[in-house]
Amino acid sequence: NNTIWAITKSGELKKYNLDADLFESFTIDPKLKNVSLSIMVEGLHNKLWLGTKDTGLIYLDTQKLTYEIFDKKSRYSLCDDHITDLHVAKDNNLWIATQNGICRLNQTDNSIIQYRRGWNNSRGLLDNHIKKIFMDSQRTLWVSTELGLNVKSADEEHFNFHRHQQGNQQSIGTHLINSIIEDNSGIIWIGTYLDGINKFDRSKNLFTHLSYEADNSNSLSDNNVWGLFEDDEGYIWIGTNKGLNQYSPRDNSFTHYFAKKGKGNLNHNIVRTITQGPGGDIWCGTDGGGINRLNPQTGKFIYYQHNSKNPNSLSNDNIKQIYRDRDQDIWIATWNGLNRYDWENNSFVHYQHNPDKLTSLCDNRAQCILEDKQGQIWIGTYNGLNVMDKSSGQCTRFKNDPQKISSISDNRILCIYEDHQGAIWVGTYHGLNKLNSDKSSFTRVTMNDGLLNDAIHGIIEDEFHKLWMSTNKGLIQYDPSASEMLKYKNYDIYDGLSGNEFNTGSYLKSRDGYFYFGCVNGLNKFLPSQVELNKHVPPVVITSFKKFDRNVTLAQAIHLTKQINLSYKDNFFAFEFAALDFVNPHKNQYAYKLEGFDEEWIKCGTRNYASYTNLDGGKYTFNVRGANNDAIWNNRSTSVEINIKPPLWKNWWFIYISIFLVGTISSVLIWNWQRQERIKREMLKLQVDDRTEDVRASLKKLRKTQQEAKNLAAKTRLLYDIGQRISNQLDLDTLLNNIVINARDTFDYYNVMLMFRDEERGGLVIKSIAGGYKDIYPKDLVIKMGQGITGKAAQKRAPELSNNVTE
Numbered sequence: 001n002n003t004i005w006a007i008t009k010s011g012e013l014k015k016y017n018l019d020a021d022l023f024e025s026f027t028i029d030p031k032l033k034n035v036s037l038s039i040m041v042e043g044l045h046n047k048l049w050l051g052t053k054d055t056g057l058i059y060l061d062t063q064k065l066t067y068e069i070f071d072k073k074s075r076y077s078l079c080d081d082h083i084t085d086l087h088v089a090k091d092n093n094l095w096i097a098t099q100n101g102i103c104r105l106n107q108t109d110n111s112i113i114q115y116r117r118g119w120n121n122s123r124g125l126l127d128n129h130i131k132k133i134f135m136d137s138q139r140t141l142w143v144s145t146e147l148g149l150n151v152k153s154a155d156e157e158h159f160n161f162h163r164h165q166q167g168n169q170q171s172i173g174t175h176l177i178n179s180i181i182e183d184n185s186g187i188i189w190i191g192t193y194l195d196g197i198n199k200f201d202r203s204k205n206l207f208t209h210l211s212y213e214a215d216n217s218n219s220l221s222d223n224n225v226w227g228l229f230e231d232d233e234g235y236i237w238i239g240t241n242k243g244l245n246q247y248s249p250r251d252n253s254f255t256h257y258f259a260k261k262g263k264g265n266l267n268h269n270i271v272r273t274i275t276q277g278p279g280g281d282i283w284c285g286t287d288g289g290g291i292n293r294l295n296p297q298t299g300k301f302i303y304y305q306h307n308s309k310n311p312n313s314l315s316n317d318n319i320k321q322i323y324r325d326r327d328q329d330i331w332i333a334t335w336n337g338l339n340r341y342d343w344e345n346n347s348f349v350h351y352q353h354n355p356d357k358l359t360s361l362c363d364n365r366a367q368c369i370l371e372d373k374q375g376q377i378w379i380g381t382y383n384g385l386n387v388m389d390k391s392s393g394q395c396t397r398f399k400n401d402p403q404k405i406s407s408i409s410d411n412r413i414l415c416i417y418e419d420h421q422g423a424i425w426v427g428t429y430h431g432l433n434k435l436n437s438d439k440s441s442f443t444r445v446t447m448n449d450g451l452l453n454d455a456i457h458g459i460i461e462d463e464f465h466k467l468w469m470s471t472n473k474g475l476i477q478y479d480p481s482a483s484e485m486l487k488y489k490n491y492d493i494y495d496g497l498s499g500n501e502f503n504t505g506s507y508l509k510s511r512d513g514y515f516y517f518g519c520v521n522g523l524n525k526f527l528p529s530q531v532e533l534n535k536h537v538p539p540v541v542i543t544s545f546k547k548f549d550r551n552v553t554l555a556q557a558i559h560l561t562k563q564i565n566l567s568y569k570d571n572f573f574a575f576e577f578a579a580l581d582f583v584n585p586h587k588n589q590y591a592y593k594l595e596g597f598d599e600e601w602i603k604c605g606t607r608n609y610a611s612y613t614n615l616d617g618g619k620y621t622f623n624v625r626g627a628n629n630d631a632i633w634n635n636r637s638t639s640v641e642i643n644i645k646p647p648l649w650k651n652w653w654f655i656y657i658s659i660f661l662v663g664t665i666s667s668v669l670i671w672n673w674q675r676q677e678r679i680k681r682e683m684l685k686l687q688v689d690d691r692t693e694d695v696r697a698s699l700k701k702l703r704k705t706q707q708e709a710k711n712l713a714a715k716t717r718l719l720y721d722i723g724q725r726i727s728n729q730l731d732l733d734t735l736l737n738n739i740v741i742n743a744r745d746t747f748d749y750y751n752v753m754l755m756f757r758d759e760e761r762g763g764l765v766i767k768s769i770a771g772g773y774k775d776i777y778p779k780d781l782v783i784k785m786g787q788g789i790t791g792k793a794a795q796k797r798a799p800e801l802s803n804n805v806t807e
Contacts, residue, residue, distance in 0.1 A: 003062070011036030011053065028060060028067055041086045041094070044107045049094060051083025057096060057105075070105075070112075079103050079114050079128075089135040097130035102143060125150050126161055134180035136188060138202075144177035149190075173198050185536035185581050185628070201583055204496030206530050210238075210247065211498060211522030221245050221256050223498075225518025227284065228508035229274040231296075236508070236516065237282060238523060239271025244284055244294075249514070257294070257301075264300040266292055273321045273505060278328040285319025285332065304341075304348070312347035315339050321505055323369040327390075331377065333366035338379055351379075351393060359394035361386055363411075368505060370416040372424065380413025385426060398442075406441035408433050414504050417459035419467070427456025427469065432478070445478070452476050452490040458507030460515055462528040470502035470517045475524075477531075489630065491531075494584050498522040533630045538581035538588065540626035540638045546574045563641040570644070574611035579626030579634070587629035594642075596620040617646025679706055736768040744770045755783070757794065763787070764794055 004016035006023060014023040027033065032055070039051035043059070050058040056071030056078055070076045080100035087095045096103040101116035102125070117125045127145035134142045139154035148163040149172055165171035173195035181189050188200040213219040220238065227239030238245040244257040244266060259269040268289025275283050282294040290305035291314065307313040316336035323331045330341040337352035338361060354360035363383030370378040377388040384399040385408055401407040410430035417425045424435040431446030431454045447454050453471035460468045467478040474492035492500050499521030506518030517524045541559045545552050547570050554561050566573065579588040591603045592610045597620060604610065610624070623637040683706070736754055744752040751771030755764040763784040766777060786795045793800035 005040060005048065007037045007040055007050075011038065013037055013040075013050070028058065028065075032058075038083055039086050041088050043088060043094060044092060049086055049088075051086050051096070053082055056081040057083055070110075076105070076110050076112050077114075078112065079116065084130055085133045087133050087135060089139070090137070091139070095133045095135060095141070097133040097143070099129050101125065101128045102130055102133060125159060126163075132177050132180055134182075136182045137186065142180050142188065144175070144180065144190075146175055148172070148175050149177065183582065185534065185538075185583055187582050199582065201496075203532070203534065203583060206526050207491075207496040207498070208525040209498040209522050210525060218252075218254055220247075220254065220522060221258070223522045224503070224520050225523045226270070226272045226503050226506050227274040228506055228516050228518055228523075229276065229282075230508060230510045231276045231282065232280065234511070236510065237274045237284075238518070239274050239284060241270050243269050244271045244274075244292075246296075249510075249512075257299075259289075266294075266301055267303055268292070272319055275322045275324050275330070277324065277330065283322050283330065285322045286317070287319070288317055290314050290317040291319060291322065291332065306336075312342075312345070314348050315350050315352070320367050321369050323371070325371040325377070326375070331369050333369050333379065335365055337361065337364045338366045338369075351388070351395075358397070361395055362397045362399060367413055368415050370418060370424075372418050373422050378416045378424065380416050380426065382412050384408075384411045385413050385416075405444070406436075408442050409444045409446060414456055415458050415507075417461070417467075419461045420465060425459055425467065427459055428454075430454050432456050432459075432467075432469065434480075450484070450488045451478075452488070457502045457504045458517060460507055460509045462515070463513070464528075466528070468515060468517075468528060470507055470519070472501050474500045475502075475517060477528075486631065489533075490587075494586065495629075497524055533632070534581070534583050534628050535630075535632055536581055536583070536628055537632055537634045538579040538626055538628050540577060540579050540590075540624055540634055542575055542577045542622075542624065542638060542640060544576040546576070548572050549574070558640075561640055563643065566642060566644045568617055568645060568647045571614045572611065574609055575622060575624070575640075576609045577624045577626070577638070578608055579628060581628040584629035589627040589631060589633075590624060591626075592622065592624040594620050594622050601625075615644055617644045619643055676706070676710075733768070737770070740768045740770040753777075755790070755794075757785075758782070764790065 005026075006014040006016070008014060013026045013028065015026040016022075017024050028035075035055045035058075036053045037050050038053050041049050043049045046062070048060040048062060050060055052058065056069055056074070059068040059070065061067065070078055071081045072078045078096065078098065079102065080098035082099040083096060084099060085097035087097075089095060092107050094105040094107055096105060101114055104113045104115070105111070115124060117128050125143065125145060126147040129146055130143060131146070132142075132144040136142065141150075141152040143150040143152075143159070148161050150159045150161055152159045162172045164174055172190070174192045176193035176195070177190055178193055179191035183189065186202065188202070190198040190200065192198060210220050212221065212223045220240065221244075222240035222242035224241040225238060226241070227237070229237045231237060234249065236247040236249060238247055243259065246255040246257075247253070257266045259266045266284075268286035270287035271284050271292075272287050273285035277283055277293070280296065282296060284292040284294065286292060290303055292301045292303055294301050304314050306315060306317050314332070314334065316334035318335040319332060320335065321333040323333075325331065328343075332339040332341070332348070337350055339348040339350055342349055351361055353362065353364045361379065361381060362385075363381035365382035366379055367382060368380040372378060375390060377390055379386040379388060379395070384397055386395040386397055388395045398408050400409065400411050408426065408428065410428035412429040413426060414429065415427040417427075419425060426433040426435070426442070431444055431451060433442040433444055435442055445451060451471075453473040453476075455472045456469050457472075458470040462468060465479075465481070467480070469476045469478060474490055474495075474497060477489040477491070479487055491497055497519070499519040501521075502517055502519040508516040510516065513527055513529070514525055515528055542561075543558065545554065545558050545561075545564065547566075549572075554564070575592075577590065577592075579585075579590065581588060587606060588608075589603075589605055590608055591601045592598075593601045594610075594612060596618060597612070597615060602610070610622070620642040621639050622642060623639045625634060625637055627633040683703075740752045740754055743749065749771060751769070751773040753769035753771075753773070754767050756767045757763070758765045761782050763782045766779065766781055769777065783791050783794075785791055789800050789802050
């Protein structure tokens, strides 16, 4: 009803009187005058729900002035009579926080359900003393207590918990919570007591971290994860720098195998690669201990290692990958060639580089293996890619050719993957490569095309045919069929990953659709179908205006300012701006355009500022657009008008005055020219008449007059030139230089120079010089006042005549 209600610190109810412009006390009932109110919300039909500190809940009809009390003794039994918070959810249920649990009240029939500590087989609240309660847009209930934050999703009948963990920057900062809200993009903001604001982004919860915890024996043995494999029973085997782990996704439990002395134990802790043999044994490739083959039933290992005395032994103990093909053959990539296990003879067949045989491996440093749908074996080495015909053992090589863009982008092969269409994708240290249909050339995708990073350590295809790739700077989701703007989606620690630096070969797609990627800071597990695009269209605001890199205080806040007036002297100014999406704000993108100057929109990526210099006077409009972290753009521009006052010499009146001056000088020149013509005609007449001596004297006088006229003309031209330069040239040094050059040329002087008095240097200094002495006089020449003929003339401020310049 547009009525403002307030509860005072002392617990009184106040109603705002618009006419009197004051708050008046509102008495519900004289019987309730001693009731102390604590919280208030509006319910259905414009009724008020009032929480009290000792009387329960009051349901107030402000129009009829009727009320009803709900307490722990009434037929609508509350958990407690001390109400600490109230929240009306979008489904119109009223959630009631008390000092002894929470209640959900159905506003239609007033039925109540209670939730307390120990409810639902100990999956209830952490504590019954409730501080704040809130339900978000996804109907997730957030409840703060003194022991932590309780969270219950709509489809669950139990609470999950968030507690503060000392030293864990990702945990909630404190249990002392004052407020909980949700913004338009779905982020939960938690206001705390003495720990600022905590931000919870549910999208980052899509990445589950499996990591080492020093105080938890049921955790990963080490955070540096290498080998990954899912066995026939659904266990995930994880190789790390500190042993082998068997992980059960069903109950989130770990079994550890560490290197120990003695037969039957793991012989090396660095486990780089894992597969399962046809009999169910787990084959583990180590970084120096050869192959450790585990019998899961007995928990005992047997070993395959290099023996220099046995040519049929493993060729090297540094194992990069173990791979089982469809024929149940076990292939081993080592740092000294490719091996295939011979089941009949319990030995190894070697495939190695032969410099004299082009069909051999192109390098012995084998890194990765893949069998394609045609049954060919692909082997990536540290010096090229090979595809092997299994029956003949012969290889076709693919190597980088710097002269051919269609060759593979780099010889250091890190991973190989075949997609649903049978296309071969190759990850290298210098980008992604797709084998073309001609089976001899590649199409490259690198950082120049938009990749986050060029080192591709692993590739997996999801159900939507998008490729997920692990790199040295996070994960990349690559959609080959999408437009350029939507081809790449990058994920890093700010999106919820445990780390950005991933390890070669550490990737797995499990049978239940989960993706696993191992990095130097643990294992990341997620369902790609749940990693959704952030569809929030962010508002864009201008946050600051600067001149010469200093903030300018305007008449009102910059985001409210519609027009800015500048002088031509303000020839360096800048704007800062922000897209108001906080899922991953450092990935928000921007584009701007200054109408009247920029012809096209300038896409500046994540840079949130724009600067301009030396603009002409006139009217401009600055426009800016923004996008969120998933490149969802707000195409509605935020703009501000800019008016730049031009300099004096570009004003119309200045131009008219300049024209007038030029016209006046031109008139003087014409008049002088006409005078000279008259003089010439008179001289000609005198010569023709061949006058007497008096006439010749007159002729001499006329010549003198002619000379004076020439001098006057020269001076007039000089005045005209100087005037013209003054109107066109504002640089003093250039102007003075033009003056001496014109004086020299006009009067045919050998040398002309201008000297100014310099108080600091104590004499006359050369400001401009033209003529024969230009290269003789030093530029730093100083003539003391009174020194020489020049110094004397300057000291007397009058012309100086010398009969003997040697003195």
